[in-house]
Amino acid sequence: xxxxxxxxxLENGLHMVPASxxxxxxxxFHGRVVLRRDNIIADxxxxxxxxxxxxxxxxxxxxxxxxxxxxxxxxAIAQLFALNFAVERPTAARRAGTDGT
Amino acid sequence: xxxxxxVAVSPGVAIGPxxxxxxxxxxxxxRFIRAxxxxxxxxxxxxxxxxxxxxxxTNERQANEQIGKQYGAIFSAHLQLARDPKLISEVDELxxxxxxxxxxxxxxxxxxxxxxxxxxxxxxxxxRANDLFDLERRILxxxxxxxxxxxxxxxxxxxxxxxxxxxxxxxxxxxxxxLGFATEIGGATSHTAILAxxxxxxxxVGVGHFLTEISGGTTVILDGNHGELLIDPDEDTIARYRDAxxxxxxxxxxxxxxxxxTAETKDRTRxxxxxxxxxxxxAEHCIERGADGIGLYRTEFLYLAGARERTEQDHFNAYxxxxxxxxxxxxxxxxxxxxxxxxxxxxxxxxxxxxxELGLRSIRLSxxxxxxxxxxxxxxxxxxxxxxxxxxxxxxxxxLELRQxxxxxxxxxxxxxxxxxxxxxxxxxxxMVEVPSAALMAVEFAREVDFFSIxxxxxxxxxxxxxxxxxxxxxxxxxxxxAVLRLIRxxxxxxxxxxxxxxxxxxxxxxxxFVPLFxxxxxxxxxxxxxxxxxxxEVIRSLTIAHAEQIAASAMELDLARDIEGFLRGELKxxxxxxxx
Numbered sequence: 001x002x003x004x005x006x007x008x009x010l011e012n013g014l015h016m017v018p019a020s021x022x023x024x025x026x027x028x029f030h031g032r033v034v035l036r037r038d039n040i041i042a043d044x045x046x047x048x049x050x051x052x053x054x055x056x057x058x059x060x061x062x063x064x065x066x067x068x069x070x071x072x073x074x075x076a077i078a079q080l081f082a083l084n085f086a087v088e089r090p091t092a093a094r095r096a097g098t099d100g101t
Numbered sequence: 102x103x104x105x106x107x108v109a110v111s112p113g114v115a116i117g118p119x120x121x122x123x124x125x126x127x128x129x130x131x132r133f134i135r136a137x138x139x140x141x142x143x144x145x146x147x148x149x150x151x152x153x154x155x156x157x158x159t160n161e162r163q164a165n166e167q168i169g170k171q172y173g174a175i176f177s178a179h180l181q182l183a184r185d186p187k188l189i190s191e192v193d194e195l196x197x198x199x200x201x202x203x204x205x206x207x208x209x210x211x212x213x214x215x216x217x218x219x220x221x222x223x224x225x226x227x228x229r230a231n232d233l234f235d236l237e238r239r240i241l242x243x244x245x246x247x248x249x250x251x252x253x254x255x256x257x258x259x260x261x262x263x264x265x266x267x268x269x270x271x272x273x274x275x276x277x278x279x280l281g282f283a284t285e286i287g288g289a290t291s292h293t294a295i296l297a298x299x300x301x302x303x304x305x306v307g308v309g310h311f312l313t314e315i316s317g318g319t320t321v322i323l324d325g326n327h328g329e330l331l332i333d334p335d336e337d338t339i340a341r342y343r344d345a346x347x348x349x350x351x352x353x354x355x356x357x358x359x360x361x362x363t364a365e366t367k368d369r370t371r372x373x374x375x376x377x378x379x380x381x382x383x384a385e386h387c388i389e390r391g392a393d394g395i396g397l398y399r400t401e402f403l404y405l406a407g408a409r410e411r412t413e414q415d416h417f418n419a420y421x422x423x424x425x426x427x428x429x430x431x432x433x434x435x436x437x438x439x440x441x442x443x444x445x446x447x448x449x450x451x452x453x454x455x456x457x458e459l460g461l462r463s464i465r466l467s468x469x470x471x472x473x474x475x476x477x478x479x480x481x482x483x484x485x486x487x488x489x490x491x492x493x494x495x496x497x498x499x500x501l502e503l504r505q506x507x508x509x510x511x512x513x514x515x516x517x518x519x520x521x522x523x524x525x526x527x528x529x530x531x532x533m534v535e536v537p538s539a540a541l542m543a544v545e546f547a548r549e550v551d552f553f554s555i556x557x558x559x560x561x562x563x564x565x566x567x568x569x570x571x572x573x574x575x576x577x578x579x580x581x582x583x584a585v586l587r588l589i590r591x592x593x594x595x596x597x598x599x600x601x602x603x604x605x606x607x608x609x610x611x612x613x614x615f616v617p618l619f620x621x622x623x624x625x626x627x628x629x630x631x632x633x634x635x636x637x638x639e640v641i642r643s644l645t646i647a648h649a650e651q652i653a654a655s656a657m658e659l660d661l662a663r664d665i666e667g668f669l670r671g672e673l674k675x676x677x678x679x680x681x682x
Contacts, residue, residue, distance in 0.1 A: 013226070015225060016232060017174050017175065017178045019178070020177060020180075020181035023185070024177075024181060043187065045185075045186050046185050046187040046188075047178065047181050047182050048182070048185050048187045048188060048214045049187055051214075051218055051226060052217060052218075052221070054221045054226065
């Protein structure tokens with residue numbers, strides 16, 4: 001089992017697009033991988049779960065994985081946080097995103 | 102029990118469980134499935150989800166290409182949501198363990214998560230609830246659409262309740278299991294309504310907003326005679342309706358048994374009663390019910406069953422099938438009446454316009470698309486080598502238009518002659534009189550055609566400026582309006598002066614109360630929906646010409662549609678008490 005602490009540095013917190021990046025990153029990992037904030041535990045495969053973390057900017061999250069390739073999958077998630085999800089968008093685009101489609 | 106009223110468009114009473122086809126934005130009520138059906142329902146859910154994923158992937162690709170990757174990423178996130186293991190496992194559990202329908206289960210799960218997001222206290226995340234609602238709508242739309250397709254392959258009897266059914270959806274309804282239908286929108290003479298009559302399905306349209314008040318599986322009584330939908334009726338009501346339906350069937354059986362008799366008035370004036378058809382198979386229904394031939398063959402229905410372009414051979418085969426069925430009885434083939442509510446799917450010539458009823462429809466579309474028009478005319482002329490076939494142009498509004506159509510018919514004859522193809526060169530040519538201008542110019546038209554056929558549905562709509570498919574103006578659409586009756590009288594007189602046969606082929610001639618009026622006005626040819634033929638003949642056999650003329654004279658003196666209708670209903674009650682409601 002591998003554990004690591006990551007910090008959310010996204011201006012708007014861990015919202016839908018970054019959460020979907022996490023789900024995408026762990027898609028091929030069939031073991032258990034969760035993100036924990038206090039007593040809330042989210043399955044990293046599920047965007048619906050990750051959103052429930054309400055992880056705002058500055059929040060520390062614990063990543064925990066267990067299974068074949070758990071070290072790699074934790075690395076991949078940590079990398080996303082370290083790069084601030086390179087997918088984070090300029091403000092205008094974010095606003096467009098609030099409409100859903 | 103709740104009673105909803107709509108427009109009765111196809112007679113009969115049906116009692117059975119409701120099948121609710123919601124609009125995409127509708128909230129799905131809790132609905133259960135049969136326990137042993139869970140696997141099939143889940144398969145339906147998975148297949149809908151696959152379609153949703155394909156849709157989202159297409160959106161993502163388009164967004165990436167057209168507006169930029171940062172927008173595409175939104176759809177990429179939606180795609181992850183649609184594949185979310187939590188969503189799939191929770192829906193799976195609700196369907197398997199609690200026997201929820203996939204519609205209700207997916208709506209339930211997504212709304213639960215959406216509400217959680219809204220309550221997290223983070224406005225930015227709260228807005229993400231919209232994305233979940235969007236996914237909910239996508240899934241429901243796919244599930245419901247699938248259900249619409251499934252209307253052709255049902256396993257149990259149902260009464261279909263929908264916001265709207267298009268003519269093509271109506272055409273493919275499973276005739277064995279769909280007992281009837283009611284829709285929120287639509288008017289009495291919409292083509293959906295005409296099709297319901299053709300399929301002999303009890304139907305009500307224009308009920309107004311009611312789908313949210315009913316969940317699937319609820320027992321309903323659909324009374325197509327009075328335009329009523331009874332939701333969740335008690336046992337007594339059901340028994341009463343079953344009883345009434347039984348009696349109605351007995352009357353219908355008696356009249357049907359008399360239908361082979363000739364339609365002659367008591368004083369021995371012969372009235373020809375023809376049938377209106379859309380599908381070749383209906384020709385048989387007409388003959389079985391004692392029709393003297395086919396007074397209106399609506400050919401555009403060739404175009405409703407599929408999106409593929411129809412070849413000359415497709416037309417030819419359909420016409421030959423009808424000709425062979427009716428033998429040497431007359432058949433009037435009307436050229437394509439596409440546009441307005443019947444859109445030509447294979448061609449994109451018809452574009453949405455503000456006023457489709459006043460737009461490029463019917464003969465105008467044919468004259469604008471000569472290839473299409475000529476293909477059909479060739480098939481008609483070739484098919485007409487046996488039998489008594491006439492050709493009729495719809496929606497003629499001016500002499501110039503008639504001359505153009507006739508000229509093209511001559512061109513087609515020349516082409517066929519040049520090619521050495523066998524055809525009938527002397528097919529009679531008539532027009533539908535359904536635009537007030539044609540009725541006003543009937544004397545002039547009579548010099549250039551072989552017969553008139555009065556299409557009351559459109560004639561009423563154009564005379565009274567009331568869209569026949571819009572329930573909001575249904576009260577302005579009155580068959581018995583004196584202005585309409587005067588136009589009909591003009592056409593009958595013009596025909597009589599020139600010795601031309603005149604037929605009435607709209608919905609009005611299927612309504613027994615108008616039969617004495619028409620006969621009294623001098624009409625000797627009526628063309629009705631096949632199931633109305635026995636009734637129309639029964640009314641004729643109960644009349645004398647003198648009596649009918651008296652009824653017509655009295656009706657023409659009244660100045661309100663309401664009064665005329667009431668008067669005619671009273672007269673029918675005296676002539677044929679069985680047929681008056």
